[in-house]
Amino acid sequence: MRLARDTRGVAYTEFLIAFMPFFALVLGLTQLALLGQAHLAVRHAANAAVRSAVVVVDDDPARYGEQPRRELDPRARGGGGSNGLLRMIGATGISRRGDARTRDIRLAAYVPLLAISPARSQIFSSSQRQSIQRAVGTGDLSRAGFGMLYVLGASGVIVGERGRTTRYAQGDDVTVRVTHAYPCLVPLASRLLCDNWLELQSGIPITTSRDLLDRLRGGVAGPDDIREIMAAQRRVRAQRDRLRDSRDPLRDLDEAELAGLLWTTVATGTRFRLLTAEATLPLHSAPYPYQSEVR
Numbered sequence: 001m002r003l004a005r006d007t008r009g010v011a012y013t014e015f016l017i018a019f020m021p022f023f024a025l026v027l028g029l030t031q032l033a034l035l036g037q038a039h040l041a042v043r044h045a046a047n048a049a050v051r052s053a054v055v056v057v058d059d060d061p062a063r064y065g066e067q068p069r070r071e072l073d074p075r076a077r078g079g080g081g082s083n084g085l086l087r088m089i090g091a092t093g094i095s096r097r098g099d100a101r102t103r104d105i106r107l108a109a110y111v112p113l114l115a116i117s118p119a120r121s122q123i124f125s126s127s128q129r130q131s132i133q134r135a136v137g138t139g140d141l142s143r144a145g146f147g148m149l150y151v152l153g154a155s156g157v158i159v160g161e162r163g164r165t166t167r168y169a170q171g172d173d174v175t176v177r178v179t180h181a182y183p184c185l186v187p188l189a190s191r192l193l194c195d196n197w198l199e200l201q202s203g204i205p206i207t208t209s210r211d212l213l214d215r216l217r218g219g220v221a222g223p224d225d226i227r228e229i230m231a232a233q234r235r236v237r238a239q240r241d242r243l244r245d246s247r248d249p250l251r252d253l254d255e256a257e258l259a260g261l262l263w264t265t266v267a268t269g270t271r272f273r274l275l276t277a278e279a280t281l282p283l284h285s286a287p288y289p290y291q292s293e294v295r
Helices: 010-056 084-092 100-116 120-124 133-138 144-156 190-195 197-202 206-217 223-245 247-253 262-266
Strands: 155-159 172-185 270-284
Touching: 010 100, 010 133, 010 155, 010 172, 010 190, 010 270, 084 190, 100 144, 100 155, 100 172, 120 133, 144 172, 144 262, 155 247, 172 190, 172 247, 190 270, 197 206, 197 223, 197 262, 197 270, 206 223, 223 247, 247 270
Parallel strands: none
Antiparallel strands: 155 172, 172 270
């Protein structure tokens, strides 16, 4: 009877009961906050790109290797646009995808995306433990170098029609869509909110299906087991719906300058959330020939 009335350790037990749900809440809010700021960066990238596009599309052909005005070819092979950084990247052979005008527009989107690009150790380090510190990252200079490489492979900037030559007339609207694969690195929360690259490409909810199978193998011993199985089924459906919604953004990433880079993350199990933003502005047309066009 004395043991039944013993209250020693009650506070410790109550702390353990309350801590795990609270800790999971903190992790979830942290990941959602990081996704929120990333989405703002993607929206800013789309706005910056469309502001660049409405000027670049009808700019002087002499600045773009005599490329015709009001015409974009995202599948062309070139060495860069009017910007020195793009010419340098093209000269390295890392990426030459897209004509000169398209590449200048892409650069306008890449610059804001550098702010949310990860360091190499955040993506490819197998020894670094999962933590909020890893998810936030550090400010070392190596992050900038790998960040530019990551942006080239994880960002699709679509101007006009995807994968096709687009021609504009004076006064047309120009639409730019930016899709970015943002890495989710917060422990636990990333499994609930994001998907690995293999799941995104296959459309199969591998993670949640595996969890459901583990629950089923454990058997059903009571109402608690039934509730856990039903919760696992809901997670499978949620991930399946999320993967279905990601199909069209995935096609945008096929237009990335280093398309295929993210396949290298399959072995590390890094999870991603595809973020998309779109912006439209009227084309700034010049109703006269440029001096370079006058013969």
